[in-house]
Amino acid sequence: MGSEPVHLEPTGSWHGRAPGRVNLIGEHVDYLGGVVLPAAVDRHTDVTGHAAREWSVESDIEGGLAYVRCVGEEVGAPPQAVRVSSDVPPGAGISSSAALLVATAAGLRPDMGGLEAALTCQRAEQRATGVQVGVMDQFASALGRRGHALLLDCATLDYKLVPFPSELLIAVIDSGEHRSLADTPYNQRRREAEAGEPKRRRHVDSEIARVYAFVEALHRRDFDRLGNLLKESHQSLRDDFEVSTPKVDELVEKAWAVEGCYGARIMGAGFGGSILALVERGREQALVAAVGRPVIICATADGAFAGARAD
Numbered sequence: 001m002g003s004e005p006v007h008l009e010p011t012g013s014w015h016g017r018a019p020g021r022v023n024l025i026g027e028h029v030d031y032l033g034g035v036v037l038p039a040a041v042d043r044h045t046d047v048t049g050h051a052a053r054e055w056s057v058e059s060d061i062e063g064g065l066a067y068v069r070c071v072g073e074e075v076g077a078p079p080q081a082v083r084v085s086s087d088v089p090p091g092a093g094i095s096s097s098a099a100l101l102v103a104t105a106a107g108l109r110p111d112m113g114g115l116e117a118a119l120t121c122q123r124a125e126q127r128a129t130g131v132q133v134g135v136m137d138q139f140a141s142a143l144g145r146r147g148h149a150l151l152l153d154c155a156t157l158d159y160k161l162v163p164f165p166s167e168l169l170i171a172v173i174d175s176g177e178h179r180s181l182a183d184t185p186y187n188q189r190r191r192e193a194e195a196g197e198p199k200r201r202r203h204v205d206s207e208i209a210r211v212y213a214f215v216e217a218l219h220r221r222d223f224d225r226l227g228n229l230l231k232e233s234h235q236s237l238r239d240d241f242e243v244s245t246p247k248v249d250e251l252v253e254k255a256w257a258v259e260g261c262y263g264a265r266i267m268g269a270g271f272g273g274s275i276l277a278l279v280e281r282g283r284e285q286a287l288v289a290a291v292g293r294p295v296i297i298c299a300t301a302d303g304a305f306a307g308a309r310a311d
């Protein structure tokens with residue numbers, strides 16, 4: 001891996017496109033070999049490029065160069081001049097970084113398998129940022145499937161598609177507390193959990209149990225149960241894993257109180273960022289009015305490498 005020549009189109013230019021992601025449940029367990037339930041969503045990053053003397057990125061969003069260069073180096077590509085356009089908001093919890101990484105990989109190496117792409121992009125993100133991220137975000141952006149969430153076992157990397165009910169809307173609400181992962185205690189939390197620190201372990205064990213319970217409740221279409229599991233997940237992330245903030249807690253509580261909102265929780269790495277809420281279709285305006293923050297209503301989408309799998 002990493003030494004294959006890059007396959008360029010005859011014109012020498014290439015294009016890749018990849019979605020952002022949400023995580024329904026299973027937070028801060030991917031890097032411990034736990035199970036997670038993310039979905040790719042209908043916000044995308046497009047990357048075009050061509051070989052050049054040195055790596056460069058043209059984008060409305062700053063900071064993409066290290067990501068693009070690290071993916072390129074991981075796949076053995078020579079330097080590229082890259083242009084990025086994206087409707088995945090940065091720093092807001094739907095993984096603009098995974099979308100950028102996976103779009104670049106898809107453009108440079110469209111022949112790669114989705115799993116290989118996810119692992120390549122995870123390594124690239126770790127190198128670009130120094131943050132020891134798990135594989136969840138890149139996996140969802142590469143292999144997500146419209147109409148589904150992915151039940152991913154991060155120990156074996158086996159996954160199953162779990163149908164996502166069309167009556168439920170996924171709302172991502174921006175807390176306004178934006179952060180770069182490298183400036184958070186993400187690596188520290190990972191070390192504490194790996195060392196078996198009791199509160200951190202309690203979160204991990206209870207969160208993994210909640211992922212399985214959530215999948216069962218999805219099959220039964222028990223939406224109240226889904227909502228309660230989101231609430232429990234938030235409490236565990238707040239009290240045991242300690243990755244929430246007072247502002248995020250306040251936002252989550254506002255969402256909990258909205259009629260038609262089944263539940264909500266902090267999503268992604270935390271320390272600010274966004275919250276996820278599941279809302280009954282048709283009730284989303286009440287949520288928007290109640291939280292007083294920008295809300296993105298997302299639908300599930302195909303990952304950049306979703307076509308590669310036969311099922």
Ligand code: GLA
Pocket residue numbers: 026027028029030031133134135136137268269270
């Ligand atoms: C970030 C990381 C993921 C995962 C989540 C927390 O999004 O990139 O690998 O660890 O945080 O669940």
